[in-house]
Amino acid sequence: IPNCPVIAIDGPTASGKGTVAALVAGRLGYHYLDSGAIYRVLAVAVERAALNPDLPVDLLRIIPMAANLPVQFRDDRILLGGVDVSESIRTEDAGVMASRLAVVPEVRAGLLQRQRDFRQAPGLVADGRDMGSVVFPDSFLKVFLTASAQVRAERRVRQIEGRGQKADFQAIYSDLMARDKRDSERAVAPLRPCEDALVLDCSNMPIDQVVSTILNWAQERI
Ligand code: CDP
Ligand code: CDP
16 A cells, blocks of 8 residues: 555446545545546636637637646635635536546646645545546555446436436436446546456445445455
């Protein structure tokens, strides 16, 4: 186990990575990195600047934005240039824009160091798509957390309705499939379990069981 241990939790959208990673970090007293939030903050910055990543001329402005993104994590709030964007980064639009930006290799490279800066004593739990493969390849435990598309869409619907908003299952299901496809088919850091990852299908597992499974795996290695 390296000096500052990292647990990587990767997987598709709505598999439960964020919820589980934060709980595992809490139990171990480790720091927590929500790497998707960084992609989402960039997405909001790009939307506010009315830039389109499909236009080469706009992409030339987006790439330096990624490398110099003025993002701050303060307590449980996320700030972009000092403005609280904790809520606006969670919209479906921001998620879609994040996944469009995430296919650009220069964008990924620009965000790399910012993610690695989260590695601090006593340890880190990081969730995303490429935590185990690219950002923290020396993680002492790599988990690929997944669940069926049906279950993930149902969980997303419940999550949205829990916030008192209306959710359309069909729309969420097809957005989820489109995002899975874009995330898995891109050339750089595609979404797939790395060789040394333990795959955990949590379609039929309550959250606390997922958390205890991961804690047991961590314990075995410490
Ligand atoms: O929570 P959800 O899985 O819907 O998304 P997220 O983790 O917040 O990430 C939003 C998008 O950013 C994903 O669809 C990915 O395209 C991208 N992303 C990535 O490429 N690599 C990461 N490490 C994290 C997110
Ligand atoms: O971060 P990611 O997009 O992978 O998913 P999340 O936002 O952590 O989880 C999506 C929803 O699924 C949340 O409302 C979790 O509470 C729920 N969930 C669940 O019901 N059972 C699990 N085993 C894992 C997550």
